[in-house]
Amino acid sequence: MSQRRRETKTPHSDALLAWYDRHRRRLPWRLAPGEPADPYRTWLSEIMLQQTTVAAAGPYFEAFVARWPTVEALAEAPLEEVLSEWAGLGYYARARNLHACAQVVATDLGGAFPDDEAGLLKLPGVGPYTAGAIAAIAFNRQAAAVDGNVERVIARVYGIDAPMPHAKAEIRLRTQALVPADRPGDFAQALMDLGATLCTPKRPACALCPWDDACVAHAQGIEESLPVKAAKKDRPLRRGAAFWAERGNGTVLIEKRPPKGLLGGMDGVWLTPLGRDVDPAEARAHAPFKERWHRVAGEVEHVFTHFRLRLTVFTATDVTSFAAPGTRWVARSDLPGVGMPTVMRKAAAHALRALHGPDAEKLVALRRRRART
DNA sequence: CACCCGTGGTC
């Protein structure tokens, strides 16, 4: 209390919006000034952006709106096609919820998205952040959209040093109090742009920040230490195996995974159970059928959210066994059309390289390139 | 609340 502090002003939306008008990012889902909002596109982009970088989501957004321009079109698409189009983007429950949500909107709500936070919050795949973002951006509601960027900006501006996630409630209140009645959608996006481009986790560019004179953390020189987060858990190493089977007619075995859980509903290579560590020497017991399985030299590494996976790859050719339930045979030339998660593509590429040489692995190359920044 | 759920870029 007797401790002397530098003066800090009050953060105001006007300063942030003025900055946004000059420095906002040009993104595929962002409208030109004056262009009417399309709730479908706003919703689609927000689902894709959950825990996903702008660069990764961009090409997927373009592909989805080109293929399914309306929520009705998306609702009528088979789930398998939606999952295939989503392949590689990760967190596949989002795609399942996306499809379910489209059907709710198209069938139960007459094609119109709810126009307030409470209504949006009831939709599958729409939580507090996404409901606020859609309400503000698509419906001009005075709603807060608190994502990781906003948590960081607000924690710093107000000097909130309570650890996450305990501080979430206070951050939400502070954010809500700042949302202007005018331009709430721009304010939401401005706050996220600020966090993404200036108020970054490390080495924030405070000299360029429209709120530098209002920021408690900056005044105290503790920007980089906020927000306070708990230490992350380490990711244990799990071993497993992938089984790549080919028949003499040029087809390969593809499995559709169970509808929920890790990689739920996705097509790909037959794998040992991912829920536990499987010794490569014991892996053949989990093969889709009894065959002369050949172990491929080398391994495939992949990192999931809560464990690391090291896969040994086994191959069998001229297979005559029947496909097991949940599997089918796909022409090798049709592999580019099979939407496989990245871990599956890695395993498939490893097998194809071993059996057919380095050119063959292009059959399972990632179809989308990263967006230009 | 704690845990589950993908992937790629960055420093």
Added chain:
DNA sequence: TGACCAAGGGT
């Protein structure tokens, strides 16, 4: 190289 983290939601 590896730890961090990205427009989080479901259970």
